Amino acid sequence: MIHLQGATLLTPEVEYRDGVLCMEGDRIIYAGPAAGAPPPSPGDEIHDLPGRAIIPGFVNAHTHLAMQLLRGIADDVALQPWLTEHIWPVEDRMGEEDVLAGTRLALLEAVASGVTAVNDMYMSMDRVAEAIVESGIRGVITQGLIGNADPERRRLKVGTDLYERWQGAHGGRIQVALGPHAPYTCSHEYLVEVAERAKALDARIHIHLAETPEETQELAAQGRTPAHVLLDSHLSDQPVIAAHYVAPAESDYALLSGMRIGVAHCPISNLKLGCGFAPVARLRAHGIPVGLGSDGAASANVLDPFLSMKAAAWIAKGASHDAAQLPAPTVLRMATYEGALALGLADVGQLRQGFQADVVVVDLRSAQLQPVFDVASALVYTATSRDVERVYASGRLLYQGGRHLAVDAAEIIAQARRGAERIAQRTLSS
Numbered sequence: 236m237i238h239l240q241g242a243t244l245l246t247p248e249v250e251y252r253d254g255v256l257c258m259e260g261d262r263i264i265y266a267g268p269a270a271g272a273p274p275p276s277p278g279d280e281i282h283d284l285p286g287r288a289i290i291p292g293f294v295n296a297h298t299h300l301a302m303q304l305l306r307g308i309a310d311d312v313a314l315q316p317w318l319t320e321h322i323w324p325v326e327d328r329m330g331e332e333d334v335l336a337g338t339r340l341a342l343l344e345a346v347a348s349g350v351t352a353v354n355d356m357y358m359s360m361d362r363v364a365e366a367i368v369e370s371g372i373r374g375v376i377t378q379g380l381i382g383n384a385d386p387e388r389r390r391l392k393v394g395t396d397l398y399e400r401w402q403g404a405h406g407g408r409i410q411v412a413l414g415p416h417a418p419y420t421c422s423h424e425y426l427v428e429v430a431e432r433a434k435a436l437d438a439r440i441h442i443h444l445a446e447t448p449e450e451t452q453e454l455a456a457q458g459r460t461p462a463h464v465l466l467d468s469h470l471s472d473q474p475v476i477a478a479h480y481v482a483p484a485e486s487d488y489a490l491l492s493g494m495r496i497g498v499a500h501c502p503i504s505n506l507k508l509g510c511g512f513a514p515v516a517r518l519r520a521h522g523i524p525v526g527l528g529s530d531g532a533a534s535a536n537v538l539d540p541f542l543s544m545k546a547a548a549w550i551a552k553g554a555s556h557d558a559a560q561l562p563a564p565t566v567l568r569m570a571t572y573e574g575a576l577a578l579g580l581a582d583v584g585q586l587r588q589g590f591q592a593d594v595v596v597v598d599l600r601s602a603q604l605q606p607v608f609d610v611a612s613a614l615v616y617t618a619t620s621r622d623v624e625r626v627y628a629s630g631r632l633l634y635q636g637g638r639h640l641a642v643d644a645a646e647i648i649a650q651a652r653r654g655a656e657r658i659a660q661r662t663l664s665s
């Protein structure tokens with residue numbers, strides 16, 4: 236058994252100043268005050284961690300890991316020209332080798348910043364799944380389905396084959412969803428077909444929805460709303476992860492309340508692409524779990540959950556002129572447990588007995604963090620990913636003191652540099 240003791244434990248409902256967390260295998264055996272902790276047995280691993288916080292691993296509720304190779308390739312451009320003029324032409328020429336290199340690079344950043352679960356939509360998803368397994372964390376993977384480019388439904392078949400191959404693989408660490416990219420890239424008929432396949436497989440749906448106010452306005456011109464798209468197509472017969480939801484129609488809230496849906500709020504990507512931002516407090520008030528996502532590094536440039544938490548808190552307060560919106564414990568809960576709920580990961584995102592041992596130790600002793608009156612405040616408003624000291628996923632230590640223990644970080648960075656050079660050469664020669 237591994238004992239982490241002497242730290243502040245955020246469960247996140249309760250905070251224990253002298254907390255103990257015990258892990259065995261891939262599970263949390265105990266999380267609570269020192270007084271009730273099981274005594275160590277001979278051979279147990281014991282770590283005294285004064286001045287640290289122990290929190291659940293972060294859940295990145297929406298990302299495109301392989302886009303790490305495209306970081307900085309097209310900044311300061313609005314969503315539609317960014318997609319059609321910059322990103323899609325480059326992605327059309329990305330091979331499996333590039334996807335693998337980009338995903339591995341992204342997972343280095345994810346693990347080093349305390350992320351232990353990702354929800355990824357991209358292509359060449361077998362390579363993505365392999366990279367996630369190799370990294371030691373867990374992931375929900377989705378073949379991105381651009382229906383308008385899939386007249387013969389080949390991609391849809393790739394997406395459903397992926398489910399057959401990977402759903403529940405590696406002790407449940409890999410889950411598979413079906414991923415119609417967005418209402419603006421998939422016809423109603425295509426969405427209906429995806430819904431039928433999802434129902435047959437009992438798969439979750441992962442979709443970009445209401446990504447901009449313009450998207451919602453275009454649907455309104457057809458007499459529809461983003462939530463209607465889910466209902467009409469029967470996508471909402473299955474659990475849904477809706478990425479962004481920047482612009483719900485007024486009538487959407489009541490409809491969403493009756494669905495099995497979670498929203499992935501991606502504040503940094505939304506702000507940088509000039510899309511706006513999701514009305515998080517209102518969505519949560521309607522009982523909808525809202526996790527935090529980074530989106531891909533080509534739009535957000537960073538995958539850092541500490542920055543996502545800050546952005547989520549700041550914009551909620553600034554946009555509402557209400558400093559009480561999204562207090563620090565709520566933001567921390569969104570970045571962990573609500574993200575897991577949105578993804579349907581029932582035993583992830585909390586420090587609780589029987590839950591997956593996805594555990595992060597954050598060092599709160601640096602000068603930049605002093606003094607620490609309130610640990611949740613320090614984690615959300617002050618800490619950065621550089622304060623992450625240890626990362627465990629499924630009880631396995633993946634990262635400690637700046638070193639990756641499960642993968643060869645130097646080799647992954649070298650592969651990524653070569654991948655970026657390939658992409659640059661193809662872009663120049665086109």
Ligand SMILES: [Zn+2]
Binds near residue numbers: 298299478530531
């Ligand atoms: Zn996205």
